[in-house]
Amino acid sequence: MIHRRCVGGRRNHGGRVAQGSSRSRLPQQGTPVTMSSTSSTPPWNVQRLPGADGRVFLVTGGNAGIGYFVAEQLSATGATVVLGSRNPAKAEAATASIRARVPGSRVRAVRLDLADLSSLETAVESLEVERLDAVVHNAGVALDDPPREETGDGHELMFGTNHLGHFALTQWLMPLLSAAPAARVVTMGSFAAKSERLDLDDLQSRKDYQPKRTYGRSKLAQMYFGVELDRRLRAAGSTVASVVVHPGGALDSLTPSRPPVHVRSTGARLSAAPAALLLQGKHAGAWPAVRAVLDPAVRGGQLWGPRVFGLRGEPRREPVWDHLADPSVAARLWDASCDLMGTDLSTISG
Structure with missing residues (x-):
């Protein structure tokens, strides 16, 4: 478990998070196969x-x-899949869409606002499960224009939601993850983070706020957290593993429609055709995270992304980026995150 002092904060009024027993299948997924040991598992197939x-x-x-x-x-x-969402109406539409495409699916939603740190303990309690086999840290905020915004806790909105929110959520989820035989924390990073570097003296972008750069750095912070979390879990002998993934270049215009969740017009599809040579839709952007959750060959501390130039294609393991592999930066970010939240995640036991 993760020992904690406190997780506090004021209610957020301005943050926005941009996030039967029979087995069924998606039309594009094919028939699920039984997972066994690594040695007897067939080659990975997204279908x-x-x-x-x-x-x-x-x-x-x-x-x-x-x-x-x-x-x-x-x-x-x-599996039973729980959607964490701050918007009940959107969560209801998403669960209805999944149920329509996957008859008999076990899917439900809980209210989860990562920009409101004080609400996370209650959100975890609302899961009403005895164990959790995996969490995919995917929700996020991406702002395109100034001005700089803050969460109700006083943190820059993108850093506070994308990184600190998931950092704190992991704290509350750890007892449930530790109760599973071999749980995984899967952190969704971004290809945009590959060209960014953290400013550890200005994590909140108070001195020089540039929305796109701040977003890239918030995703990089998430990825550092995922890598550092696994180091600490391994040192503690935990059964929980932490894996980092990124979706490559995933565009709405290349994403198949899922009305009312997502509707792609014919014009958008045609205009995006040239981009399909290098990029992909969000359905394919999901593949690295799905593999990180399900594949028994995936190990903690690894980085997974699309096969072709890291931008599109089936998921593959890739070398951890040089700057992401720096343990001193990861450790300093971890300590700074604890200080910002008034939380102690320094001691983890399996």
């Missing part, structure tokens, strides 16, 4: 996922975008 009956997965921001497709694809394996 033929292993079954996960009896397991429980949480997807933050599962009501839209890549998170929706992560939830949809995981639902086809027979």
Whole structure:
């Protein structure tokens, strides 16, 4: 478990999070196969996922975008999938869409606002499960223009939601994750983070706020957290593993329609055709996270992304980026995050 002092904060009024027993399948997924040992598992096929009956997965921001497709694809394996969403109406639409495409799916939603740290303990309690086999840290905010915004807790909105929110959520989820035989924390990073570097003296972008750069750095902070979390879990002998993934270049215009969650017009599809040579839709952007949850060959501390230039294609393991592999930066970010939240995640036991 993770020992904690406190998780506090004021209610957020301005943050926005951009996030039967029979086994069913998605039309594009094929028939699930039974997962066994690593040695007997067939080569990974995004169209033929292993079954996960009896397991429980949480997807933050599962009501839209890549998170929706992560939830949809995981639902086809027979697992119980919980969508974490701050918007009940959007969560209801997403669960209805998944149920329509995956008859018999076990999917439901809980209210989860990562920009409101004080609400996270209650959100975890509302899961009403005895264990959690995986969480996909996917929800996020991406602002395109100034001015700089803050959460109700006083943190820059993108850093506070994308990184600190998931950092704190992991704290509350750890007892449930530790109760599972081999749980996974899967952190959704971004290809945009590859060209960014953290300013540890200005994590909140108070001195120089540039929305796109701040977003990239918030995702990089998430990825540092995922890598550092696994180091600490391994040192503690925990059964929980932490894996970092990124979706490559995932565009709405290349994403198949899922009305009312997402509707792609004919014009958008045609205009995006040239981009398909290098980029992909959000349904494919979900593949690395889905593999990180399900594949027994995936290990903690690894980075997974699309096969072709890291931008599109089936998921593959890739080398951890040089700057992301710096343990001193990761440790300093961890300590700074604890200080910002008034939380102690320094001691983890399995």
